[in-house]
Every structure is written in structure tokens, then in C-alpha cells.
Amino acid sequence: MTEYIMTEIVKHEPTTIYIKPTAGLAALNLRDLWIYRELVFFMVWRDVKVKYKQTLLGMAWAVIQPVMTMLVFTFLFDRVAKLPTEGVPYPVFSFTALLPWGLFITALNQGARSLVAHNNMVTKIYFPRLILPMSAVFAGLVDFAIAFVILVGLMFYYQVTPAWNLLWTLPLFLLLAIVTALGVALWLSAINVKYRDVNQALPFLTQFWLFATPVAYSASVISEKWQILYSLNPMAGVVNGFRWALLGVGNGPDVTLWVSTAISVLIFISGLFYFKSTEKTFADTI
Amino acid sequence: MTTAISVKNLGKRYQIGAAETRFRYNMLRDVLMDTVYAPVRLAKAMVGKSDRRVNKNFVWALEDVSFDLEEGRVLGIVGRNGAGKSTLLKILSRVTEPTKGTVTVRGRVGSLLEVGTGFHPELTGRENIYMNGAILGMKRAEIDKKFDEMVDFSEVGQFIDTPVKRYSSGMYLRLAFAVAAHLEPEILVVDEVLAVGDAEFQRKCLGKMGDVAQQGRTVLFVSHNMSAILRLTEEAIVLKKGHLIKRAPTPEAVDFYLSSGQAESGQRVWEADEIPAASEPFRPVAIRIKDRGGNVVDTIRSTEPLTVEWEYQINAPITGLRAGMYLSTMRGEYVFTSFDTDDARQYEQFGARQPGRYISRCEIPADFFNEGRYSLGVNASSFGVKRYFMDENALSFNVDISGAPGTQWPELRQGPVRPRLIWKIEKIG
Numbered sequence: 001m002t003e004y005i006m007t008e009i010v011k012h013e014p015t016t017i018y019i020k021p022t023a024g025l026a027a028l029n030l031r032d033l034w035i036y037r038e039l040v041f042f043m044v045w046r047d048v049k050v051k052y053k054q055t056l057l058g059m060a061w062a063v064i065q066p067v068m069t070m071l072v073f074t075f076l077f078d079r080v081a082k083l084p085t086e087g088v089p090y091p092v093f094s095f096t097a098l099l100p101w102g103l104f105i106t107a108l109n110q111g112a113r114s115l116v117a118h119n120n121m122v123t124k125i126y127f128p129r130l131i132l133p134m135s136a137v138f139a140g141l142v143d144f145a146i147a148f149v150i151l152v153g154l155m156f157y158y159q160v161t162p163a164w165n166l167l168w169t170l171p172l173f174l175l176l177a178i179v180t181a182l183g184v185a186l187w188l189s190a191i192n193v194k195y196r197d198v199n200q201a202l203p204f205l206t207q208f209w210l211f212a213t214p215v216a217y218s219a220s221v222i223s224e225k226w227q228i229l230y231s232l233n234p235m236a237g238v239v240n241g242f243r244w245a246l247l248g249v250g251n252g253p254d255v256t257l258w259v260s261t262a263i264s265v266l267i268f269i270s271g272l273f274y275f276k277s278t279e280k281t282f283a284d285t286i
Numbered sequence: 287m288t289t290a291i292s293v294k295n296l297g298k299r300y301q302i303g304a305a306e307t308r309f310r311y312n313m314l315r316d317v318l319m320d321t322v323y324a325p326v327r328l329a330k331a332m333v334g335k336s337d338r339r340v341n342k343n344f345v346w347a348l349e350d351v352s353f354d355l356e357e358g359r360v361l362g363i364v365g366r367n368g369a370g371k372s373t374l375l376k377i378l379s380r381v382t383e384p385t386k387g388t389v390t391v392r393g394r395v396g397s398l399l400e401v402g403t404g405f406h407p408e409l410t411g412r413e414n415i416y417m418n419g420a421i422l423g424m425k426r427a428e429i430d431k432k433f434d435e436m437v438d439f440s441e442v443g444q445f446i447d448t449p450v451k452r453y454s455s456g457m458y459l460r461l462a463f464a465v466a467a468h469l470e471p472e473i474l475v476v477d478e479v480l481a482v483g484d485a486e487f488q489r490k491c492l493g494k495m496g497d498v499a500q501q502g503r504t505v506l507f508v509s510h511n512m513s514a515i516l517r518l519t520e521e522a523i524v525l526k527k528g529h530l531i532k533r534a535p536t537p538e539a540v541d542f543y544l545s546s547g548q549a550e551s552g553q554r555v556w557e558a559d560e561i562p563a564a565s566e567p568f569r570p571v572a573i574r575i576k577d578r579g580g581n582v583v584d585t586i587r588s589t590e591p592l593t594v595e596w597e598y599q600i601n602a603p604i605t606g607l608r609a610g611m612y613l614s615t616m617r618g619e620y621v622f623t624s625f626d627t628d629d630a631r632q633y634e635q636f637g638a639r640q641p642g643r644y645i646s647r648c649e650i651p652a653d654f655f656n657e658g659r660y661s662l663g664v665n666a667s668s669f670g671v672k673r674y675f676m677d678e679n680a681l682s683f684n685v686d687i688s689g690a691p692g693t694q695w696p697e698l699r700q701g702p703v704r705p706r707l708i709w710k711i712e713k714i715g
Binding site for chain 1: 385397413
């Protein structure tokens with residue numbers, strides 16, 4: 001009896017919400033993002049759960065995709081073109097780069113389409129819109145984890161010793177990959193709400209970006225004077241960082257990494273602002 | 287009493303007519319130039335500079351709307367299509383941002399609009415409950431606590447671990463509704479106009495709304511159904527072209543709306559901006575009430591037959607079309623519903639209708655109506671397929687009963703109909 005009364009009386013004081021036209025920093029509203037943090041978890045969980053439903057091979061696709069790419073690269077660039085790999089067996093060399101690249105590409109594709117794909121949510125209910133590109137990017141981490149296991153197997157097979165003393169930097173490079181992917185996804189998803197040209201441009205963009213990133217080849221083939229220009233591509237920094245942290249090849253953090261990081265942060269912050277400034281009309285224009 | 291909702295000078299502006307440039311192409315050169323300039327236009331649009339060639343038209347869907355609502359009150363919102371009702375609810379539920387003005391809302395706002403949002407066909411019922419709950423802003427612990435209750439309410443029981451794509455549409459809706467109904471927001475907004483589902487489901491929605499109101503929570507209710515507004519709300523506001531033109535106890539507000547809103551006497555013509563895009567390929571043109579002499583009238587005599595004429599345009603072939611009307615009293619009680627293809631032979635002939643301009647005409651016999659004002663609603667649909675167009679209060683008209691049966695006694699007769707029945711009086715003893 002007493003318990004019953006207690007639960008009835010203890011009632012949350014409802015929070016007051018102010019709705020008004022927003023501008024600038026106030027529009028960021030990070031408090032709401034925190035309140036809705038569980039939704040990010042649920043969206044990621046749903047994406048992962050649904051991704052390979054009604055496929056014959058299921059989760060095996062997370063393994064097949066990077067492995068097939070690696071085999072094609074090995075044939076083309078190792079057997080045929082004989083690119084230098086700084087003493088590392090080519091399969092390990094390229095697979096190390098394919099890990100962050102795969103994460104980036106999934107995050108970018110899913111992230112850029114996230115708002116349009118969930119337009120029924122956008123037009124019907126309130127929730128911080130940032131959650132959509134964010135969870136699309138985070139969902140890519142599951143495939144990344146699976147591919148990571150394959151990499152460990154590959155390194156074991158080819159008897160490549162990991163660069164133990166550098167391994168702790170790996171999470172930092174992973175973070176850089178996530179920030180880059182999220183930044184680009186913020187820009188593209190917000191533009192996509194109004195201009196569906198993004199859908200058309202995405203395949204081309206990802207292909208172009210792959211050529212500009214040292215996934216299939218080593219960054220050392222780029223001549224010294226072009227290195228700074230080359231590092232304007234933040235994914236170049238990420239991929240070099242992965243190889244350095246895992247295999248101990250390359251120069252390690254130098255000025256090019258800082259340029260990559262700065263560009264990545266710039267894309268992320270500007271993306272956040274662009275997203276936030278257009279967010280208020282998403283429901284009207286989508 | 288505390289204020290649950292406080293709306294101040296609220297305004298929402300929409301941009302329309304952006305597609306206009308698409309029809310300008312006359313020459314290939316224009317097309318080519320347009321293609322060449324497309325990236326430039328995109329860049330300009332992104333930095334916020336407008337392209338002069340794009341004709342910008344703005345409409346204020348809502349302008350200068352202010353009102354306060356105390357906690358625990360039920361407020362009805364009435365107005366024609368395009369009056370700004372849905373825009374108001376969208377702002378209150380934070381789906382879209384206002385252009386000006388402020389709203390202060392005390393508590394969580396829930397709407398029955400969001401039923402099933404985020405449901406994924408591949409996920410099981412159980413998984414969808416958690417997913418949908420999280421989308422609606424529930425905490426995981428909260429969902430855990432209410433889970434059994436939701437499953438009971440939805441009556442899907444043993445199928446809870448089956449992917450919802452295997453559900454019947456009824457099961458799907460019940461499950462979706464169960465989640466929304468257990469959200470228990472402090473403020474509930476209900477837009478009946480946009481509510482999905484069949485009549486049974488809509489009844490359930492209204493029932494839930496009544497429960498919520500009885501628990502002392504605040505409710506905003508939008509409907510074209512005046513009887514529902516009268517039954518469920520104490521007070522109502524009337525919106526017209528984005529402005530709040532009246533706030534009064536519901537009977538008074540409804541009266542005001544029905545008698546002032548339909549100023550056109552005996553005829554209602556639909557303007558282009560009053561027809562929702564979703565009604566394509568069906569476009570209503572006008573509905574008229576004519577007396578025996580063929581004149582368009584606002585007041586008819588109950589002792590004479592009257593003709594209802596509905597004119598409309600069909601832009602693409604429609605199969606199974608029925609265009610018809612609802613007739614109801616001012617208080618919102620239905621008198622009858624009738625469609626132009628109710629007759630089986632007529633349906634065979636006109637069910638599949640080719641593009642063109644049509645008039646569906648019917649006669650309501652003499653000695654049918656009682657005195658008072660009646661409301662005529664229209665509906666064009668293909669049964670079980672699509673509802674093209676509906677306006678529950680397209681037109682209202684007066685009935686004058688001079689000469690009708692029983693008028694020798696100056697009294698108010700109960701009931702919406704006043705038939706001339708043949709009485710036989712026999713002396714049996």
C-alpha cells in the first residue's frame with residue numbers, strides 16, 4: 001500500500017521546452033543529443049541487425065568484401081604492377097589500409113543517405129537529427145571489428161610482427177577516420193535533403209577518393225614536394241597512420257599528419273554548423 | 287493552474303513555387319545553359335545567395351498566432367484545409383521550426399501521428415517495440431517496465447518474436463499504436479486529419495485520447511469531424527488562413543466556424559491551394575446545392591426536393607472510383623452517407639473512369655430534412671485502395687420548414703429528419 005502511494009506521488013517535474021527560431025551556436029543543442037543517447041545505440045543496433053537479413057551468406061559478407069578487394073589489389077598491384085610495399089607482404093600491406101578505408105566508405109555512403117532514407121522519421125517526430133548520420137557512421141564500426149580479426153589472422157599467416165610499441169596510437173587514427181567520415185557525412189546528408197544530386201555524385205566521389213588515398217599503393221611513391229598537398233586528403237593521414245601503428249612502416253606522425261588532422265577537424269566543425277543551420281527546415285524540404 | 291502551452295506571435299513561412307523554372311524551357315539552349323549553370327546555382331543556394339532567376343514565393347502558413355493553454359485542458363483546433371492546423375501541431379511537436387515567435391511547452395509532447403515511425407519490417411515485434419520506443423524518446427528502463435502492457439494492448443502475443451513483415455496490417459497497426467499509446471506524454475497532440483488506418487483504428491485513437499484527457503493531461507485535438515470536437519473538447523480555436531480568428535467554448539466556436547467559414551452561399555469552389563497534392567489525379571472543382579428551379583441556394587424548403595451537384599476533374603484513369611457525400615447536422619451527427627456508384631449497375635458503368643470533367647448529381651427528395659442547418663461533406667475514393675479527396679465540411683445550408691408536416695404546432699421537433707409519413711387513423715371501438 002505504502003509502496004503504491006510512493007510511486008504515484010514521486011512524479012518527475014516535467015521539463016520545459018522553449019521553441020523559437022534558432023540561430024548560431026544555440027542551434028547545436030548538445031543537451032538534447034545527450035538525452036537521446038540511447039537512440040544512437042538503438043539505431044546502430046538496428047542497422048547492424050538488418051544489414052545482412054535475408055542474405056544467404058549473412059555476416060560472412062563483412063569478411064568477403066574486404067578480402068575480395070584485397071585479392072584484386074594483390075593481383076593488380078603486386079603481381080602485375082609490382083608496387084613497393086616497404087618490406088611488408090602486399091596482402092597485409094593493403095588489408096591494413098582497407099580496414100579504415102572500408103569504415104570510411106560505409107560511413108560516408110550510409111551517412112550521406114541517412115536523412116533521406118529516414119524521411120518518415122524526420123517529417124513526423126522530433127529528435128536531434130544529428131543522430132541519423134552519427135549512427136550510420138557508428139554502424140560501420142561493427143564491420144570494422146570483424147575485418148580487424150581477419151587482419152590479425154593475415155598477419156599471423158604471413159608472420160608479420162605488429163609494431164607493438166606503436167599499437168596504442170591505433171585508436172587515435174581510428175578516431176580520426178570517424179571524425180573525417182562524420183564530417184563529410186554531415187555535409188552530404190544535409191545537402192542531400194534539398195539536392196538529391198548527392199546520390200548521383202556518391203559513387204563517383206568514393207571512387208575518386210580511393211585513388212587519392214594510399215590504399216592500394218604506398219604513400220612513399222608520392223614525391224617529397226607533393227606530400228603536403230597530398231595530405232590535404234585526411235584519409236591519407238588515417239591510412240598512413242594505420243600502417244605506421246600496426247606495421248611500423250612509414251615516417252610516423254610528421255607535418256603531413258597534422259595537416260590531415262586539421263583538414264578533418266575543419267570539415268567536421270563546418271559540417272556540424274552547416275547541418276545545424278539547415279536542420280530546422282529538413283522536415284519542410286525533404 | 288499552471289500553463290502547459292504558451293504560444294506567442296507564432297509565425298511559419300514556407301517557400302513555394304521553386305519548381306517554376308522547370309517549365310521555362312523553350313529551346314535546347316535554355317536546357318543546356320541551365321545544365322551548365324546547375325553547379326553554380328547549387329553553390330549559390332548553399333551560401334544563401336538566391337538566384338534571381340528563381341521566383342521566390344512565400345506563404346505564411348501561420349501568422350501571429352498567440353494563445354495559452356492550461357494544464358489538463360482539452361483544446362480543439364478547427365479550420366479548413368490549409369488553415370494552418372497541421373503546421374501548428376508540427377511546430378508544437380518540434381518537427382519543424384517556426385519562422386518567428388515562441389512557444390513554451392511544459393512537458394513531453396507526444397502525437398498519435400508518429401504511430402509506427404521507425405518500424406523496420408525485418409525486425410521482430412519485440413525489437414520494434416524497443417526501437418520505436420527509443421525513437422519516441424522513451425528510456426530503455428521505461429520500455430522494459432511497460433513492455434508486457436504494450437504486448438497485451440496490441441494483442442499480438444505469440445507473434446511477438448516474429449518479424450513484423452509477416453504481420454497482417456491490423457496486427458502491425460495495433461503494435462505500433464500500443465507503443466505510441468504507452469508513451470504517456472504530458473501533452474498529447476492528435477491530428478485526426480492525418481491519422482492513418484481504418485475507422486476501427488481511428489476510434490481506438492479517439493478512445494485513447496479520451497483516457498488521456500481524463501487523466502488530467504493536456505490535449506490538442508485537430509479534426510474535421512465536428513461531433514468529435516464537440517464530444518471531446520471543452521474549448522476550441524478557429525484558424526483561418528494562418529490566423530487565429532476565434533477562441534471560445536467549443537459549441538460557440540464550432541457554430542462560428544460552420545456559419546462563418548462557408549461564406550459562399552449554396553456553393554463551394556475549391557481553389558488550387560486548397561487541394562492537397564495527394565488528391566491527384568482527382569481534382570474537386572465545386573459543390574452546389576440547387577432548388578427545384580435550378581438556382582444555387584443557401585436555404586432550401588423542406589417541402590421541395592433539392593439537388594446536390596459535385597463537379598470534379600479526373601486527370602488520369604481511376605478504377606473503382608466513388609464520389610459521394612456525408613450529410614450531417616451542425617452538431618456533427620451523421621444523417622447519411624451516399625456515393626454516386628452505390629448502385630451496382632452504375633458501378634459497372636462508371637467504376638473505371640476516364641480522364642475528363644464530371645458532374646455527379648443527386649436529388650434528395652422533398653419532406654426529408656427537419657429545420658436547421660446541415661453540413662455537407664464530400665469524399666472521393668476507391669474502396670480499400672485510396673482516399674483521393676475528403677472535406678468533411680465542404681458546404682452548409684439551411685432548411686426552412688414552412689409547410690412541413692406538423693408545423694401547425696410551433697414547437698421544435700427532435701431529430702434530423704422530418705418525413706411526411708402517412709398515418710392511418712382507425713376507430714376500433
